Amino acid sequence: MPAANPILLPELRLMLADGDTAGLREVAEELHPATVAEFSEGLDEADIWRLIETVPVERQAEIFPYYPLPRQVELVKEADRAHLGPLLEWMAADNRDDLLRELDPEFVEEILPLVAKAERHDIRMLLSCPEGSAGSLMTTEYASLPADITAGEAIARLRMQAPDSESIYYIYVLDAERHLVGFVSLRDLILAKPTALVADLMQRGVIAVRMDEPQEKVVDLLARFDFIAIPVIDDHARLVGIVTHDDVLDAVRQEATDEAQMSAAITPLGEGYLDAAITSMTWKRGVWLAILFATAAVTAMVLSTWKSPHVWLVAFIPLVIASGGNSGNQSATLVITALSTGDCKLSDWRRILRREFALGLLLGLILAVPGYLLALAYAPTPAQAVVIPATILSVVLIGSLVGSVLPLIFRSIGLDPALMSNPFVSAIVDVVGLVVYMGLALVLLG
Amino acid sequence: MPAANPILLPELRLMLADGDTAGLREVAEELHPATVAEFSEGLDEADIWRLIETVPVERQAEIFPYYPLPRQVELVKEADRAHLGPLLEWMAADNRDDLLRELDPEFVEEILPLVAKAERHDIRMLLSCPEGSAGSLMTTEYASLPADITAGEAIARLRMQAPDSESIYYIYVLDAERHLVGFVSLRDLILAKPTALVADLMQRGVIAVRMDEPQEKVVDLLARFDFIAIPVIDDHARLVGIVTHDDVLDAVRQEATDEAQMSAAITPLGEGYLDAAITSMTWKRGVWLAILFATAAVTAMVLSTWKSPHVWLVAFIPLVIASGGNSGNQSATLVITALSTGDCKLSDWRRILRREFALGLLLGLILAVPGYLLALAYAPTPAQAVVIPATILSVVLIGSLVGSVLPLIFRSIGLDPALMSNPFVSAIVDVVGLVVYMGLALVLLG
Numbered sequence: 001m002p003a004a005n006p007i008l009l010p011e012l013r014l015m016l017a018d019g020d021t022a023g024l025r026e027v028a029e030e031l032h033p034a035t036v037a038e039f040s041e042g043l044d045e046a047d048i049w050r051l052i053e054t055v056p057v058e059r060q061a062e063i064f065p066y067y068p069l070p071r072q073v074e075l076v077k078e079a080d081r082a083h084l085g086p087l088l089e090w091m092a093a094d095n096r097d098d099l100l101r102e103l104d105p106e107f108v109e110e111i112l113p114l115v116a117k118a119e120r121h122d123i124r125m126l127l128s129c130p131e132g133s134a135g136s137l138m139t140t141e142y143a144s145l146p147a148d149i150t151a152g153e154a155i156a157r158l159r160m161q162a163p164d165s166e167s168i169y170y171i172y173v174l175d176a177e178r179h180l181v182g183f184v185s186l187r188d189l190i191l192a193k194p195t196a197l198v199a200d201l202m203q204r205g206v207i208a209v210r211m212d213e214p215q216e217k218v219v220d221l222l223a224r225f226d227f228i229a230i231p232v233i234d235d236h237a238r239l240v241g242i243v244t245h246d247d248v249l250d251a252v253r254q255e256a257t258d259e260a261q262m263s264a265a266i267t268p269l270g271e272g273y274l275d276a277a278i279t280s281m282t283w284k285r286g287v288w289l290a291i292l293f294a295t296a297a298v299t300a301m302v303l304s305t306w307k308s309p310h311v312w313l314v315a316f317i318p319l320v321i322a323s324g325g326n327s328g329n330q331s332a333t334l335v336i337t338a339l340s341t342g343d344c345k346l347s348d349w350r351r352i353l354r355r356e357f358a359l360g361l362l363l364g365l366i367l368a369v370p371g372y373l374l375a376l377a378y379a380p381t382p383a384q385a386v387v388i389p390a391t392i393l394s395v396v397l398i399g400s401l402v403g404s405v406l407p408l409i410f411r412s413i414g415l416d417p418a419l420m421s422n423p424f425v426s427a428i429v430d431v432v433g434l435v436v437y438m439g440l441a442l443v444l445l446g
Numbered sequence: 447m448p449a450a451n452p453i454l455l456p457e458l459r460l461m462l463a464d465g466d467t468a469g470l471r472e473v474a475e476e477l478h479p480a481t482v483a484e485f486s487e488g489l490d491e492a493d494i495w496r497l498i499e500t501v502p503v504e505r506q507a508e509i510f511p512y513y514p515l516p517r518q519v520e521l522v523k524e525a526d527r528a529h530l531g532p533l534l535e536w537m538a539a540d541n542r543d544d545l546l547r548e549l550d551p552e553f554v555e556e557i558l559p560l561v562a563k564a565e566r567h568d569i570r571m572l573l574s575c576p577e578g579s580a581g582s583l584m585t586t587e588y589a590s591l592p593a594d595i596t597a598g599e600a601i602a603r604l605r606m607q608a609p610d611s612e613s614i615y616y617i618y619v620l621d622a623e624r625h626l627v628g629f630v631s632l633r634d635l636i637l638a639k640p641t642a643l644v645a646d647l648m649q650r651g652v653i654a655v656r657m658d659e660p661q662e663k664v665v666d667l668l669a670r671f672d673f674i675a676i677p678v679i680d681d682h683a684r685l686v687g688i689v690t691h692d693d694v695l696d697a698v699r700q701e702a703t704d705e706a707q708m709s710a711a712i713t714p715l716g717e718g719y720l721d722a723a724i725t726s727m728t729w730k731r732g733v734w735l736a737i738l739f740a741t742a743a744v745t746a747m748v749l750s751t752w753k754s755p756h757v758w759l760v761a762f763i764p765l766v767i768a769s770g771g772n773s774g775n776q777s778a779t780l781v782i783t784a785l786s787t788g789d790c791k792l793s794d795w796r797r798i799l800r801r802e803f804a805l806g807l808l809l810g811l812i813l814a815v816p817g818y819l820l821a822l823a824y825a826p827t828p829a830q831a832v833v834i835p836a837t838i839l840s841v842v843l844i845g846s847l848v849g850s851v852l853p854l855i856f857r858s859i860g861l862d863p864a865l866m867s868n869p870f871v872s873a874i875v876d877v878v879g880l881v882v883y884m885g886l887a888l889v890l891l892g
Binding site for chain 2: 207253285289299301304359
């Protein structure tokens with residue numbers, strides 16, 4: 001655990017200007033790697049390398065992954081090729097995988113020969129896992145033991161393996177073919193008699209995920225069972241890696257951001273808001289705005305056919321469609337969050353629709369009251385004013401139903417339910433709401 | 447780590463009907479506590495008690511927290527009072543705190559005398575931490591050691607403390623007044639020479655949070671440094687508890703759900719979608735719909751003053767305000783996600799506004815083109831059609847600015863930026879957009 005010293009960028013710049021290697025080394029050596037990266041992020045690439053090259057490559061490999069990914073890419077491009085091989089070898093497998101996925105594949109092929117053969121195998125395996133799979137989150141660094149040794153021997157072996165960081169706390173028991181046969185925690189080993197056999201201490205029937213399963217499953221299992229890590233196996237139940245709690249936390253936070261952006265009709269930025277280029281932001285927003293514009297164009301076409309003698313109805317157009325849109329957004333968001341937390345499943349669709357029907361009806365009735373009062377102020381007669389509450393009741397109900405059905409449909413055809421849900425629901429409800437409004441006006445007012 | 451046996455509810459019901467205590471005990475004893483709770487959730491309260499009372503109270507206390515909180519409350523109400531004291535004593539402090547916060551305070555005062563005195567002190571301290579603070583997430587169960595013993599002695603002491611679960615992996619070094627002076631991991635102790643002093647092994651200047659700091663700070667530190675747990679101190683730097691990785695993960699997931707619901711103008715449900723009562727859902731949605739209705743009523747008042755001779759303009763009302771609303775939703779969501787991930791801060795407001803101005807202008811220009819083409823189909827002359835692209839450009843720009851300013855204002859006055867952001871932004875942009883539309887029509891068409 002690190003010291004929280006407030007070493008600041010200006011002091012680093014001063015040390016660099018003075019060529020104070022000892023001072024730089026102290027910074028890079030003594031602080032937590034995350035803190036070193038944070039304090040030096042403001043430097044240019046050459047200066048960052050001057051800073052971290054004051055320490056051995058093992059330590060460099062600890063600091064490096066704490067720079068933001070786009071920065072790591074820049075740093076790699078600036079680096080001396082001869083230096084890259086050892087750095088990649090020492091980096092934790094999951095961090096290395098994250099970095100290599102950001103690089104140009106040709107560049108990766110160019111630098112891979114610089115990496116030791118054993119690591120190259122791990123690199124290729126991890127790179128072959130599709131994004132969003134359990135495999136793409138995993139690291140190949142874990143502690144493992146055979147079943148036929150004692151707790152005392154096990155601790156002695158773990159001392160020799162001395163695995164990096166916290167992967168020492170969960171130890172997977174493997175047979176000769178690396179099949180995952182059991183699990184034992186370092187706590188179990190410490191508390192056991194040194195002569196007890198691992199086979200007797202271990203728990204069998206270990207919960208694991210297959211490499212190709214979606215990362216949501218990893219998140220759910222880890223959150224449900226409060227594990228530090230979860231093992232990843234191949235099709236033959238052989239252990240290939242683990243996903244650790246910190247990578248799951250990062251994935252959950254990233255997923256929350258991506259979903260929020262998607263549900264507002266933005267292609268997820270995948271980088272910091274202030275770091276994203278204006279051109280890329282324009283594209284990631286513009287393409288969806290254009291699609292939504294096309295939907296909204298339908299409202300113009302629908303409305304242009306409307307030649308009602310009741311001019312006062314025009315004033316209520318935005319009110320009517322906003323009521324439907326708001327109710328639809330609420331329903332869509334409730335269904336999306338319920339699906340993504342596992343509170344409900346696709347198979348619950350009947351219960352969901354019943355709920356949303358009841359809620360839409362209730363909320364529509366509640367809003368119809370002020371709607372009627374407002375309409376009385378503009379309608380020529382109280383009888384004519386009834387068209388407004390009738391429309392509000394209908395569009396709020398329609399909004400609830402459209403808002404809940406759309407994410408269910410998206411999920412059932414394999415799309416992310418959050419996909420531009422909110423504006424898309426509004427767009428549909430706008431069109432349907434207008435048609436209902438015009439229809440009710442025709443029926444009730446002639 | 448648990449077995450993943452598919453024991454199912456019907457089998458449990460059969461065992462209960464048969465009075466098969468041995469079978470029930472096997473289920474409650476052998477499976478992971480989370481799995482026991484999951485499989486038995488479908489039973490009524492009395493049957494759940496019949497199931498878990500087959501095992502000792504220590505084990506019951508492990509299973510109990512895995513039921514959803516509303517269910518735990520029901521179970522407590524159904525329980526034999528004499529049984530509650532030991533159960534609460536054995537429950538992990540953070541889980542117990544979560545449960546007690548859900549109970550009626552008078553009921554808590556009634557059952558507290560049943561709990562041993564030492565636990566009562568912890569319970570009162572945790573209950574006194576405000577919701578959303580670091581203290582409200584913490585547990586009082588952690589491993590601690592003095593600095594002046596050797597690694598060998600330390601491991602022997604940890605064996606005696608044999609703390610529950612994973613709190614054994616991070617050990618906090620305290621002085622005689624319980625001030626947090628250092629940190630050592632079980633890994634460090636295992637890898638060190640048995641004769642090495644803890645004082646020489648430990649890291650000083652430990653990163654910690656104060657009890658009253660917001661839980662976001664805990665999340666940020668844990669995510670940044672990849673810790674398993676983070677220590678919580680009081681105003682005198684004395685250790686009072688730790689927040690563990692699993693509680694942070696739960697908090698992050700809950701926060702993501704709450705924020706999504708808030709941003710769609712729903713008071714966070716705080717429970718499962720299908721579990722929430724219709725009356726409570728109606729209230730949590732209805733109150734915001736009513737507020738948004740009041741804002742939308744302004745659009746009706748504004749529009750009712752409009753007596754333009756250019757009737758064709760009416761058809762474009764929904765299109766124009768939807769364009770502004772969609773752009774506003776995008777900006778609001780981008781700023782909210784950037785603020786909540788720490789990608790940008792309130793002090794970046796100048797950069798944010800510059801970005802959104804540029805983006806709003808670009809996106810407005812892009813949408814103005816199809817807007818003009820569509821207008822040509824309905825406007826009497828090409829010159830008159832210009833009012834549509836001019837309005838679209840303006841409202842998209844206004845949407846971007848309103849959408850980015852509103853979350854910044856909310857944050858600056860201490861409100862959650864996500865608070866009903868999306869529909870609220872749309873509501874404001876609707877009104878402003880209509881005024882702009884009417885104004886431009888007046889200026890350009892007379």
